[in-house]
Every structure is written in structure tokens, then in C-alpha cells.
Amino acid sequence: MRQEELKQFIADIEPLNLEVAKQMETYLDGLTKPVGSLGKLEQLMIQLAGVQGTMDIKTKPCATVIMCSDNGVCDQGVSSCPQEVTATVTYNFTRGITGVNKLSQFAGSDIHIVDIGVKADFKHPLIHNRKIAYGTQDMSIQSAMTYEQAMEAIEVGIEETNKLIENGYEIFGTGEMGIGNTTTSAAITAALLKLDVEEVTGKGSGAKDQVFNSKINAIKKAFQVNQPDPNDPIDVLAKVGGYDLAGLVGVYLAAAHGKKVVVIDGFIAAAAALVAYKLCPTVKDYMVASHLSKEVGMQKLLMEIGLEPHLNLEMRLGEGSGCPILFNLIEMAKYTLLGMGTFEDAGVDKSNYMHIWK
Structure with a gap:
């Protein structure tokens, strides 16, 4: 590989999709838990969504x-x-x-x-x-x-x-x-x-x-x-x-x-x-x-x-x-966070808990 080819390869690397990452963050904030309470597990899902450019995250193989x-x-x-x-x-x-x-x-x-x-x-x-x-x-x-x-x-x-x-x-x-x-x-x-x-x-x-x-x-x-x-x-x-x-x-x-x-x-x-x-x-x-x-x-x-x-x-x-x-931790994060219920699923008014679960 010549230097010019490597420079072009590097120039073609795109940042993660911030729009989809934000969509995932919003979705996770709507789950039946305090906002951000699963910490780095949530960060992994947000990053994966932004990297893959989709909410339908793939973790295998x-x-x-x-x-x-x-x-x-x-x-x-x-x-x-x-x-x-x-x-x-x-x-x-x-x-x-x-x-x-x-x-x-x-x-x-x-x-x-x-x-x-x-x-x-x-x-x-x-x-x-x-x-x-x-x-x-x-x-x-x-x-x-x-x-x-x-x-x-x-x-x-x-x-x-x-x-x-x-x-x-x-x-x-x-x-x-x-x-x-x-x-x-x-x-x-x-x-x-x-x-x-x-x-x-x-x-x-x-x-x-x-x-x-x-x-x-x-x-x-x-x-x-x-x-x-x-x-x-x-x-x-x-x-x-x-x-x-x-x-x-x-x-x-x-x-x-x-x-x-x-x-x-x-x-x-x-x-x-x-x-x-x-x-x-x-x-x-x-x-x-x-x-x-x-x-x-x-x-x-x-x-x-x-x-x-x-x-x-x-x-x-x-x-x-x-x-x-x-890899195991990523799989666990996906299984948990994309399997949890939302406030709507649970029949709970999220606004009643926001002053507690910030």
C-alpha cells in the first residue's frame, strides 16, 4: 500500500451516525429505569447504534x-x-x-x-x-x-x-x-x-x-x-x-x-x-x-x-x-436494554417519576 492509498483510505472513514445514536439514547431513556442508570451498558448500545447507523443492532458474529x-x-x-x-x-x-x-x-x-x-x-x-x-x-x-x-x-x-x-x-x-x-x-x-x-x-x-x-x-x-x-x-x-x-x-x-x-x-x-x-x-x-x-x-x-x-x-x-x-458484555447489554419494557409498556406515566429518577 502506498502512502497516498493509505491517506485516501483514512479520508474515507466516517464519524459515527450521531442522529441514530441520539435515537437510541432517547429510546433507552424511555425504558422502565432511572435515566442512564445502566451506565456503560447504555453507552455501548448508543455507540453501536451510531457505528452501525441503525437501531437494529447486530452483535454476532x-x-x-x-x-x-x-x-x-x-x-x-x-x-x-x-x-x-x-x-x-x-x-x-x-x-x-x-x-x-x-x-x-x-x-x-x-x-x-x-x-x-x-x-x-x-x-x-x-x-x-x-x-x-x-x-x-x-x-x-x-x-x-x-x-x-x-x-x-x-x-x-x-x-x-x-x-x-x-x-x-x-x-x-x-x-x-x-x-x-x-x-x-x-x-x-x-x-x-x-x-x-x-x-x-x-x-x-x-x-x-x-x-x-x-x-x-x-x-x-x-x-x-x-x-x-x-x-x-x-x-x-x-x-x-x-x-x-x-x-x-x-x-x-x-x-x-x-x-x-x-x-x-x-x-x-x-x-x-x-x-x-x-x-x-x-x-x-x-x-x-x-x-x-x-x-x-x-x-x-x-x-x-x-x-x-x-x-x-x-x-x-x-x-x-x-x-x-x-463481546459477552455487549451481548448482555443488547439482551437487557433491547428487551426491557418502556414506561408505556408498563402502563406507567413517566412524568410522575422524573423528579425522582433524574
Whole structure:
């Protein structure tokens, strides 16, 4: 995808339909409950109505797109897990035994596995081979990828999401697998928010102090070597990001372009969401933050985008694990709010209660 094509794709993303969103809000205010008393459940329905441009909201089927890739910065000892775990877990997604598998099975949602840069080859029909390279370069020595590779990875995310939209999927989640990607996510967050590395870098999958210090040092070296430009989100993505993150940027953009809600998982998915938001602020209209990850930079990311997490479960698994939980919450909101009776149904004069139920 050329830059001009991406700019046009972004320019075609429309804001949500405020007229239909207001219609939904008015309808919800007429239900037999205090106005706004179901809080974020009501907000979800209002957002969905505005996104889909209809009161006849569709919440099924749902799919979490899982971008899988390795990161060259692992050579700097930034993770307690060996890099081979990326390939192992990517394959295990096909076996139905991972956290996101079980949560998705419970929620009745699907996963869509994309190999966008794993340092291994797979021959499995459930793993979509869109490999750009066998992992990124070590960002502490050189740019993690070229600008062109970052653009290609965004295009992969767009294309894979568009395929799912064509197949009738209504709501999307964002997942990832890639040892070392809390390091790349912290780097992107620090660069785009112009914050000190220490403010946004956590211990990821349980890193000990020595590994954690290596993580901090690797990001600082990457900034010195590459000088990422905070005014160019793709430059930041290319220099200190990863293929998995770039692919997720494409998922966010394509979901918004196709007028579909897209759920953010944790810190890594939120870092990709920040890049998408910096490229196109309108994308925020289509985003839903699932939970508040325990990673230290998560809250700063969501505050910058202007989103609040719906849950705080002290989760830090990744994989897209927060998304099926939110799919369930969305389904519950729809079942409840579009199934409740109105004041008219209940034979109650709403005006008699407004002084109490404000």
C-alpha cells in the first residue's frame, strides 16, 4: 500500500451516525429505569447504534484478530521467555488450549490467527500466512523495520479485516502474540506521548529486575539510534514497533472504515490503537476499551485516546483475552436494554417519576 492509498483510505472513514445514536439514547431513556442508570451498558448500545447507523443492532458474529510476530530486540534480553514461545503459542491457538481460545469458546466468538512475522514456518489451515519477514530487526541497533515494511504490515491488517467483514463479522477484537512486544509497545507509547521510558514500561510477562533493566536500556538505545519522529506515527511504528503492532493498526483502520466496532485488549493492543488514533482520530468512534491492563502505561494510552476501560480485572495475558469478555458484555447489554419494557409498556406515566429518577 502506498502512502497516498493509505491517506485516501483514512479520508474515507466516517464519524459515527450521531442522529441514530441520539435515537437510541432517547429510546433507552424511555425504558422502565432511572435515566442512564445502566451506565456503560447504555453507552455501548448508543455507540453501536451510531457505528452501525441503525437501531437494529447486530452483535454476532464476533472475531478477535490475533497478529503473531517476533521481535529482534529480544536479542537484548528484554524478556524472561525464550523467543521460541512465540511460535509455540501461535500454534497452540489452533489447538484451542490457550486463554483466548477458552474465553472465545465461552463467548461464542471466533479467533483469526495471522502469522505476520514469526520466526518459524507453519503449515496449518487456521494460521493465515502473511509473513513479511522472520521477525523484526533489533531496534536497539537499527530500525525495527523499514517504513515500507510498516506500511505493508498495516495493509495486511486492513486486508485480513476486510475479508472478515465480507464474511459477515460484525464486531472485532484485537489480539497479538510476540515475545518482546511489551518492549516495543512501551517504546511506541513513550515516543508518541513524549514521556520518559520509565513512566510507561512495565515488567511484561513477569520480568525480573535484570531483565526489566535490559528492557529500559534497549528502548533508550533504540531512541538514540533511530530518533523516531513523534509527529509521524508510522515512522515511530517502523523504528521501534513490530509487525504485530502494525498489523493491528490496520485492523483498527479497516474496522472503522467498514463501520464495525473494534475492541481493544490490553497494553499492546492499546499501543497499536494509539498509532491508529494518531493517524485518524475518527477511529476512536469505533473503539471500545475492554479492560485496564496491569501494565503501567495502559492508563496513559487510554487517556490520550480519550477512552475508559469497561472492566478492571488485573489481567495481563494479552492474546486478545479481554475481547471475548467484552463481546459477552455487549451481548448482555443488547439482551437487557433491547428487551426491557418502556414506561408505556408498563402502563406507567413517566412524568410522575422524573423528579425522582433524574
